[in-house]
Amino acid sequence: MAEPSLRERLETLREQLHSYSYHYYVLNESSIPDAEYDRLFLELQEIEAVHPEWHSPDSPSQRVGAAPLAAFSQVRHETPMLSLDNVFSEQELLDFDQRIKSRLNDSAELSYACEPKLDGIAASLLYVDGVLVRGATRGDGRVGEDITQNVKTIASIPLKLRGSGWPDELEVRGEIYMPRSGFARINDLARNSDGKVFVNPRNAAAGSLRQLDSRITATRPLEMSCYGIAQGDDGAWFHSHSEGLTRLRDWGFLVSPELRVVDSIEGCLEYYQDLLARRDSLAYDIDGIVFKVDSLALQDKLGFVSRAPRWAIAHKFPAQEEITQLRDVEFQVGRTGAVTPVAKLEPVFVGGVTVSNASLHNFDEVARLNVMIGDYVVVRRAGDVIPQIVQVVTERRPTEARVIVAPVHCPVCASALERAPGEAVLRCTGGLVCGAQRKEAIKHFASRKAMDIEGLGDKLVEQLVDAGLIETVADLFVLKLDALAGLDRMGQKSAENVLAALEKSRATTLPRFLYSLGIREVGEATALNLANHFGELPALIAASEEELLSVADVGPIVASHIHAFLSSDYNREVINLLLERGVNWPAPRQVGGAQPLAGQTWVLTGNLESMTRGDAKEKLQALGAKVAGSVSAKTDCVAAGASAGSKLAKAEALGVKVINEQELLQFFTEHGSSV
Ligand SMILES: NC(=O)c1ccc[n+]([C@@H]2O[C@H](COP(=O)([O-])OP(=O)(O)OC[C@H]3O[C@@H](n4cnc5c(N)ncnc54)[C@H](O)[C@@H]3O)[C@@H](O)[C@H]2O)c1
Ligand SMILES: [Zn+2]
Numbered sequence: 162m163a164e165p166s167l168r169e170r171l172e173t174l175r176e177q178l179h180s181y182s183y184h185y186y187v188l189n190e191s192s193i194p195d196a197e198y199d200r201l202f203l204e205l206q207e208i209e210a211v212h213p214e215w216h217s218p219d220s221p222s223q224r225v226g227a228a229p230l231a232a233f234s235q236v237r238h239e240t241p242m243l244s245l246d247n248v249f250s251e252q253e254l255l256d257f258d259q260r261i262k263s264r265l266n267d268s269a270e271l272s273y274a275c276e277p278k279l280d281g282i283a284a285s286l287l288y289v290d291g292v293l294v295r296g297a298t299r300g301d302g303r304v305g306e307d308i309t310q311n312v313k314t315i316a317s318i319p320l321k322l323r324g325s326g327w328p329d330e331l332e333v334r335g336e337i338y339m340p341r342s343g344f345a346r347i348n349d350l351a352r353n354s355d356g357k358v359f360v361n362p363r364n365a366a367a368g369s370l371r372q373l374d375s376r377i378t379a380t381r382p383l384e385m386s387c388y389g390i391a392q393g394d395d396g397a398w399f400h401s402h403s404e405g406l407t408r409l410r411d412w413g414f415l416v417s418p419e420l421r422v423v424d425s426i427e428g429c430l431e432y433y434q435d436l437l438a439r440r441d442s443l444a445y446d447i448d449g450i451v452f453k454v455d456s457l458a459l460q461d462k463l464g465f466v467s468r469a470p471r472w473a474i475a476h477k478f479p480a481q482e483e484i485t486q487l488r489d490v491e492f493q494v495g496r497t498g499a500v501t502p503v504a505k506l507e508p509v510f511v512g513g514v515t516v517s518n519a520s521l522h523n524f525d526e527v528a529r530l531n532v533m534i535g536d537y538v539v540v541r542r543a544g545d546v547i548p549q550i551v552q553v554v555t556e557r558r559p560t561e562a563r564v565i566v567a568p569v570h571c572p573v574c575a576s577a578l579e580r581a582p583g584e585a586v587l588r589c590t591g592g593l594v595c596g597a598q599r600k601e602a603i604k605h606f607a608s609r610k611a612m613d614i615e616g617l618g619d620k621l622v623e624q625l626v627d628a629g630l631i632e633t634v635a636d637l638f639v640l641k642l643d644a645l646a647g648l649d650r651m652g653q654k655s656a657e658n659v660l661a662a663l664e665k666s667r668a669t670t671l672p673r674f675l676y677s678l679g680i681r682e683v684g685e686a687t688a689l690n691l692a693n694h695f696g697e698l699p700a701l702i703a704a705s706e707e708e709l710l711s712v713a714d715v716g717p718i719v720a721s722h723i724h725a726f727l728s729s730d731y732n733r734e735v736i737n738l739l740l741e742r743g744v745n746w747p748a749p750r751q752v753g754g755a756q757p758l759a760g761q762t763w764v765l766t767g768n769l770e771s772m773t774r775g776d777a778k779e780k781l782q783a784l785g786a787k788v789a790g791s792v793s794a795k796t797d798c799v800a801a802g803a804s805a806g807s808k809l810a811k812a813e814a815l816g817v818k819v820i821n822e823q824e825l826l827q828f829f830t831e832h833g834s835s836v
Contacts, residue, residue, distance in 0.1 A: 167208060171215060174205040178221035186227035189367040191360060193554055194539050195448065196480035199247065225302030225468045232373055233306035236297035240391040242283060242334065243302055244468050245451060245475040251430060254452075257474045258426035261454065264463055264471070270456055272424045274402045275432040276417050278449040278475050279386055281338025281366045286312065286385075288331040291322040298371065302468070311370055312337070314379035317386075319413035327412055328398060335387035335414075339366040340445045341544055343382025358529065360551045361482065361541060362446050387414045388451070401455045422455055433476055440478065441544050449477035481543040484554060485509035487536050490521065490565050492572045496601030497681045498589040500578060502527060502565065504538070504550055512542030519548040524567050525585040531555075535562035573597035593633065593731055600626050602679045606634040610685055611677030612669060612744075615662040616655065624648050634677075635738035637663055667743045670779055671698065674746060678736070681722040689782055690714055691723070693756070698736075702727050756785025757832055761797040763788050764812070767805030769822055774802075780829055792817060800825045 178201055184192045191198075206222050209215060217223070225244045229235055248254050262268045285305065287295040296312030297305040312318055315337065322331075339347075344362040351358045359365035369381035390405045399405040403422045410416045419436065423429055429452050436450060454460050454472035463472040489505040502521040509516055519540055521527050530553055532538060537557040542548040567587060569578055576591030589595050593602060600622055607617040614637070625631045630644055640663065646656035669677075676688035683691070694712045695701040709720035726732055763786045765774050777800065778788045792799060792811045799812040799819045812819050820828070 167212075168215070171205065171208045171212075174201055174208070175217075175220055178202060178205060182221060182224075182227055187230060189364050189371060191364060191539075191552070192556070194480060194482035194484050196482065197484050199249075199477070223467050226299050227301060229298065229300040229304055229306040230371070233298075233308065233371075236285075236295065236300075236305045236307050238285065238297070238300075238303055238305060238391075240332070241302045242285060242299040242305065242391075243465065243470060245278075245473055246469045247449075247475045247477050249477050254429065254433075254474065254476050255426060257452075258429075261463065261472070265459060271459065272422055272455045273426070273429050273452045274406075274455045275419075275421045275423060275429060276388055276451050276453075277419050277436060277443075277447040278451045278477075279336040279338050279417075280361075280363045280446040280448045281336040282363070282370055284308070284312065284335060284337045284370070284385065285391065286318065286333045286335075288322060288327070288333070290329060291327055293318070293320050306371065308370060310375035311372060311378040312385070314375055315383045315385055317384045317415040323413040324411050326398075326408075332391035333387050333409060333414060334389040334391060335385050337366055337370055337383055337385045338362065338445055339369065339381065339383055342444065345546075347381065352529075360539070361543075384445075385415060386417050388417070392457075400457055402453050402457065402460070403455055429476075437478055443544075446481070446543055447478070448481070449475050451475050479510070479513060481512045482539055482541045482551070483509045483511040484537055485516075485540055487532065487534055487538050487550070489534055492568055494571060494573050494589050494595060494597035494601075496598055496605055496679055498571075498591070498595065498598050500568070500571070500587045500589060504532075506538075506540065509540060511540050511548070514542065516540055516542060516548045519550050521550060521565075523585040524587060527565050533558065533562040533564055535559050571595055571597070592729070593735075596626065599632065603631065603634055603637070605679045606677045607637075608677075611673060611679075612666045613673075614659075614666045616659045617662065621648075621659070633735045633738070635735050635742060638667070638739070638742035638744070667745060669744065669746050670783070671746045672779065672783070674698075674744065675701075678726070678732075680726045682719045683723060687712075687714055687719065689779075693783065693785075702733070702736075759785035761786045762795055764790070764792050764796050764799045764808060765802075766792075766799060766808040767802030769802040769825075771822065771826060777825065784832055 178198070181192050181198055181201075184190045185198075202221065205220070209220065209222055225242070248257060261271065265271065283299040285297045285299070286293060287297075293313065294309070295307065296309045296318075297307055299305050313320060339362040341362060344359065344365050347365065348358050350356065357368075359368060365381070366383060369378055369383060372378045387406070387409050389402075390399070390409070399408060403420065406416045406420060421432060423432060429450075433450050436447070440447060452474050454463060460470070460472040463470070465471060486507040487504050488507055491503050491505060493501045493503050495501065502524065504519045504521050506517050506519060521530075521532070530550060532550065532553050535558075537554040538550045539552040539554065540548055541551045567578075570576065571578060571589035571591055574589065574591040574595035574597070576589050576595060578587050579590055580587050589598065591598065593599050603622045603626065604619050606612055607614040607622065617637070625640075625648070628648065630640065631637055640660065642653075642656055642660060645651060645659060646653050648656075671692040672685070672689040675691055676683065676685050690713045691701055695704065704724075706717075706720045706724045709715055709723055710717065715723070758781060763781050765777055765781075765788060769777055781788050786797075789796065792808050792815065794815050794817075796812065796815075796817045799808065799817055800822070801809045801812075801819055802822050809819065
């Protein structure tokens with residue numbers, strides 16, 4: 162009874178895997194996440210293991226990659242380019258080690274080379290007499306595509322070898338990949354120009370490399386990291402994998418700086434944990450670790466199976482892309498009124514965390530993804546980037562899937578939504594009438610770089626607004642102890658602390674104050690420029706759009722935002738209340754020519770006792786100085802606090818003027834900047 166259906170399952174799996182592989186290897190797209198592919202592949206292998214009589218040489222389990230595209234000329238690999246077997250758990254890795262040991266009668270010399278498993282596309286480079294003569298893809302492992310012109314555009318691939326001692330013929334293998342920063346860059350470009358947006362760096366690398374026009378490849382940020390040497394008959398010039406790679410490095414190839422050799426499987430496990438912990442901070446995607454028996458003599462003894470060597474294994478990391486269902490879409494309103502569609506997902510474990518929300522950014526993105534409620538989607542969480550929906554698994558779209566309809570009214574205040582011409586973003590027109598915008602505006606006002614009100618975090622702001630205790634930022638300064646202490650999870654002591662922090666925050670600076678107002682597109686730098694330019698608030702409020710345009714870094718759009726904000730009666734009322742309720746900053750100094758440090762570059766280093774480095778920086782900037790992070794011959798002065806280190810030493814070496822904290826304080830006092 163069960164037999165026929167298992168057989169059917171096998172056929173379905175083979176068919177599906179063939180189709181996914183075709184998309185992946187030939188079209189450079191993924192129909193499903195790798196993790197899903199791996200699960201299906203494993204299921205296939207398990208059925209085939211129980212039913213060896215169903216063996217088929219054409220099964221995906223027996224094959225490497227896919228046949229080359231006819232558009233490229235073909236390259237035959239003298240030494241086949243194989244795949245790797247995978248393990249997903251510590252136990253499976255220990256089993257691998259046991260298998261190795263039981264195959265080798267003597268495993269005394271057994272050590273493993275450990276390398277990151279870069280997620281890109283495998284390539285082979287052939288050098289004759291030290292000159293690159295051919296580049297090829299893996300293809301189906303025996304026949305690949307000739308991509309010589311394309312690999313020549315990749316800067317980390319030497320066209321001629323450095324040093325000496327290479328064999329007459331050298332075939333090097335490695336992974337061509339796209340670093341995450343380059344991937345983000347080309348996708349941003351594509352989004353802004355309606356170009357092709359890639360799902361992940363691997364697809365981007367494959368698509369960029371397999372171009373018939375190498376000029377396109379040349380514009381793509383690709384790199385190649387080498388991890389192997391195809392041994393010809395005269396493979397006697399190196400005796401271990403790691404030795405071979407070290408030679409490659411000498412000859413000018415990029416070899417992973419993470420390469421290590423360990424003498425036991427425990428060392429492999431440690432290596433795995435170490436790199437897993439650092440995964441997000443690497444410049445490129447890796448999907449696991451590759452462990453290889455280091456000794457070539459032992460590799461020879463172990464040999465190969467159909468699609469992979471016995472002496473190597475890939476220990477995969479938890480997936481950074483997973484499949485899940487889009488349950489619903491909610492609309493969030495931000496500080497500037499931008500309405501963001503947020504995907505509510507069936508919770509899924511991806512990139513090391515459980516993800517249940519993902520931003521869909523805006524309606525252009527919804528349209529580009531062609532995503533509907535109820536769809537199965539691929540969620541990617543890699544590096545420190547927030548989770549993204551990168552793709553819809555169209556073949557699994559349920560019949561009851563619903564279109565995501567853009568709202569016409571703000572979900573929070575019911576004001577009309579508008580979409581400025583040429584903008585992808587939908588905005589609530591309610592301004593501070595809108596509760597959502599108000600909450601966000603208050604959170605921003607209290608934040609560290611703004612009014613820096615300690616203890617007034619996001620949660621508390623929400624509570625205060627929801628309880629009707631505050632409506633605007635000005636209301637913060639008339640909060641009563643009883644009301645505060647009466648809030649959930651608050652208590653007398655914390656309430657007192659919040660009031661003390663509010664009291665303390667009243668004394669601020671003009672740039673901070675301007676920044677804290679949350680005017681669209683007015684960040685810290687613009688706020689500082691505005692303060693320096695106008696010197697005092699009334700002059701800024703009275704400024705026309707034209708006058709605003711003469712401020713450094715203020716263009717027409719920013720000028721119109723500033724003008725609109727400061728012209729609103731509502732906003733002016735809030736500003737007046739803030740001033741009435743005690744928010745203040747030091748009186749202005751002479752504006753313009755009176756900036757004693759104009760044109761100078763200063764560097765702050767070491768620990769200051771009387772103020773934070775941020776405060777000192779603000780004061781120096783207010784006096785006209787540019788504050789840099791490193792010392793050079795162009796530095797005018799270094800202010801060094803206690804235990805200053807290398808920057809101080811460098812200043813001294815370069816003969817740059819150095820002052821201590823006392824002298825810095827003195828300077829501030831002389832120039833009317835209170836501390
Ligand atoms: N999503 C899909 O639809 C789909 C389809 C087909 C394959 N896949 C993915 O591809 C995998 C199978 O593909 P595969 O056979 O190309 O390769 P693989 O990723 O399982 O392992 C072999 C490859 O690893 C690469 N590699 C990276 N670093 C290496 C190193 N240091 N040493 C040796 N090799 C290194 C090489 O390119 C090599 O060819 C599957 O596990 C799946 O995740 C996904
Ligand atoms: Zn609103």
